[in-house]
Amino acid sequence: MTHVTTTPSSDGTPVEGAAPATLARVRGSRAARWTWGQLGLLLVLAVIVLFTVPNPSLAIGMLIYGLWAAGLNLLVGYGGLVSFGHALPFAWGGYAAGLVLLHVSTSVWLALLVAVASMALLSTLVGAVCLRRTEVYFSMLTLAFAQLGFFIALQWDSVTGGDDGLAGIPVPTLGLGTGIELNALRDPLTFFLFTGVVVLVTFAGLILFTESPMGRVLQAIRENEERARGCGYNTRLVQLVTFVLAGTVAGLAGGLFAMLNNFVGLQPYWLLSGVVLIMVILGGRSSLFGPVLGAVVYLVLESTLSRYYASWQLIVGAIFMVCVLAFPQGLWGLVTQTVPGLFRRRRSAG
Amino acid sequence: MSEPILLAEGLDRSFGGIHAVNDVSLEIPEGSLHAIIGPNGSGKTTLFNLITGHTRPSAGRVRFAGQDITGMPYSKVARKGLAKSYQITTVFPLLTVFENVRIAAQAAEHSYVFWRPADRIKSVVRHTEQVLERIGLAHERDTIASNLSHGDQRRLDLAIALATSPRLLLLDEPTAGMSPTETAATVKLVEELNADVTILMIEHKMDVILSIADRITVLHQGEKLFEGAPAEVKSHPRVQEVYLTGSL
Numbered sequence: 270m271t272h273v274t275t276t277p278s279s280d281g282t283p284v285e286g287a288a289p290a291t292l293a294r295v296r297g298s299r300a301a302r303w304t305w306g307q308l309g310l311l312l313v314l315a316v317i318v319l320f321t322v323p324n325p326s327l328a329i330g331m332l333i334y335g336l337w338a339a340g341l342n343l344l345v346g347y348g349g350l351v352s353f354g355h356a357l358p359f360a361w362g363g364y365a366a367g368l369v370l371l372h373v374s375t376s377v378w379l380a381l382l383v384a385v386a387s388m389a390l391l392s393t394l395v396g397a398v399c400l401r402r403t404e405v406y407f408s409m410l411t412l413a414f415a416q417l418g419f420f421i422a423l424q425w426d427s428v429t430g431g432d433d434g435l436a437g438i439p440v441p442t443l444g445l446g447t448g449i450e451l452n453a454l455r456d457p458l459t460f461f462l463f464t465g466v467v468v469l470v471t472f473a474g475l476i477l478f479t480e481s482p483m484g485r486v487l488q489a490i491r492e493n494e495e496r497a498r499g500c501g502y503n504t505r506l507v508q509l510v511t512f513v514l515a516g517t518v519a520g521l522a523g524g525l526f527a528m529l530n531n532f533v534g535l536q537p538y539w540l541l542s543g544v545v546l547i548m549v550i551l552g553g554r555s556s557l558f559g560p561v562l563g564a565v566v567y568l569v570l571e572s573t574l575s576r577y578y579a580s581w582q583l584i585v586g587a588i589f590m591v592c593v594l595a596f597p598q599g600l601w602g603l604v605t606q607t608v609p610g611l612f613r614r615r616r617s618a619g
Numbered sequence: 620m621s622e623p624i625l626l627a628e629g630l631d632r633s634f635g636g637i638h639a640v641n642d643v644s645l646e647i648p649e650g651s652l653h654a655i656i657g658p659n660g661s662g663k664t665t666l667f668n669l670i671t672g673h674t675r676p677s678a679g680r681v682r683f684a685g686q687d688i689t690g691m692p693y694s695k696v697a698r699k700g701l702a703k704s705y706q707i708t709t710v711f712p713l714l715t716v717f718e719n720v721r722i723a724a725q726a727a728e729h730s731y732v733f734w735r736p737a738d739r740i741k742s743v744v745r746h747t748e749q750v751l752e753r754i755g756l757a758h759e760r761d762t763i764a765s766n767l768s769h770g771d772q773r774r775l776d777l778a779i780a781l782a783t784s785p786r787l788l789l790l791d792e793p794t795a796g797m798s799p800t801e802t803a804a805t806v807k808l809v810e811e812l813n814a815d816v817t818i819l820m821i822e823h824k825m826d827v828i829l830s831i832a833d834r835i836t837v838l839h840q841g842e843k844l845f846e847g848a849p850a851e852v853k854s855h856p857r858v859q860e861v862y863l864t865g866s867l
Contacts, residue, residue, distance in 0.1 A: 304736075482725045482740070483733040489722045492711035499709075500726045500783055501698035507731070 325457030335561035340518030346554030349491030354415030362523025388520025396512035434534020553599020657838030
């Protein structure tokens with residue numbers, strides 16, 4: 270028997286005994302009905318992107334942004350912690366991978382490993398500070414760190430290239446004796462497939478996390494932190510692990526993005542905190558797949574509209590506002606709710 | 620005689636000149652059902668908060684299961700086996716009833732596992748089902764908690780506390796806002812639970828208390844006015860004066 274009577278109060282109506290929704294502690298809507306099925310959805314979406322998006326660089330970008338947004342949604346949707354500074358790990362990953370490729374080795378693996386490992390470390394430090402506060406204060410702290418990173422990147426010319434960024438990043442090689450290069454210009458298909466595999470594997474890891482005991486505690490903390498403490502959980506620890514995970518995924522995405530463009534700089538890397546958040550909200554924060562869909566839709570809008578209007582962001586902004594007001598559960602939430610039955614969770618008999 | 624499961628000595632706490640709890644000591648032997656009564660503002664909830672670590676006492680000590688837990692953070696106290704159900708219903712509103720209880724049930728052993736799906740951990744799932752069965756919420760397992768009736772939400776609150784397999788259960792007015800039928804059912808439930816777990820409860824409804832408690836502490840203006848068996852409390856003149864008659 271499933272009771273699906275009332276919709277979750279995404280309009281902020283306080284539920285008895287719960288704090289009213291605030292900017293940062295948005296209540297995620299009901300737990301995603303689909304768990305592992307999301308992996309199939311992502312695969313289908315990737316195939317559609319591969320065959321319909323004419324610009325290979327844009328198609329690969331969709332995968333990268335999608336992964337980044339899905340990782341952010343661990344914090345936003347599952348954890349109720351809105352980061353305003355998720356450009357920081359993305360840019361960091363980009364610079365880390367770029368610097369390795371420029372100065373150390375052209376190995377894809379080493380570059381991504383450095384991006385991910387250094388980001389995990391940095392996230393731990395940043396997260397430990399930001400998570401001393403919750404709600405909007407948490408958001409402001411993440412924003413502050415992202416701003417700090419931006420200015421360091423701007424000022425520290427000798428390492429980051431300052432305003433010019435790091436140009437001429439060499440084409441990375443896959444190694445393993447194959448001689449395969451990840452060259453988005455000459456061989457976009459290989460790059461797409463490589464990125465697709467990385468994204469799918471990481472995405473599977475994210476699903477596992479949200480379904481694991483720790484990921485479930487994260488959602489319980491979003492619902493009621495005091496009660497989670499009362500069950501004996503160190504709630505800060507769970508949130509910190511999530512913060513690190515989301516940061517690491519962003520670092521990975523940033524590293525891939527640097528390889529895609531053979532360039533890292535202030536633009537666009539540091540300016541995307543808002544964009545990635547829009548992708549999450551647009552796609553829907555009650556699942557991991559929603560943000561990926563949001564990323565794809567956003568990039569489709571951007572690439573089409575920017576061809577015709579210089580101020581395309583006005584239109585995207587208007588569309589975003591309409592979306593938030595009309596279906597706060599996001600595009601994917603809208604699909605799952607308007608096609609009932611199709612997406613109902615299959616319960617094990619019992 | 621073994622040490623009582625909970626021992627509070629000379630607990631003291633004032634908030635800006637108001638003495639909320641003044642030199643209160645408690646001794647709760649394992650297996651007992653101890654009640655705290657007192658008019659509004661007599662310091663009952665503050666006393667609870669001093670025990671659980673939500674509020675730091677200005678003086679006094681709390682020992683739980685042979686360990687000093689004074690000033691320890693609540694999550695740590697909870698891990699040691701002291702669970703609390705709340706005066707204002709406190710559940711995970713947008714999770715299902717089953718998930719509410721499962722979260723608590725996994726706390727003991729599988730708290731921070733992240734490499735396997737939670738639903739596959741059979742022992743936790745079984746324990747959850749047992750608790751739901753016992754509390755009488757099994758038929759609501761897939762309901763979103765915030766859609767439950769008030770009485771059922773209170774029971775879910777209790778189920779969450781129970782699912783952590785505590786040694787001591789603190790109940791802060793478990794029948795608050797319940798209808799007479801719901802109250803009767805909850806009283807019966809509390810009595811049954813007491814077979815396995817020590818219970819310390821705050822309650823307003825006198826008839827409830829007198830029928831099930833082993834021992835009662837009466838608080839008045841932050842101080843311990845009297846402590847004794849239900850029959851003694853009932854006949855004690857000062858208690859009648861402050862609590863049972865007029866002053867409420």
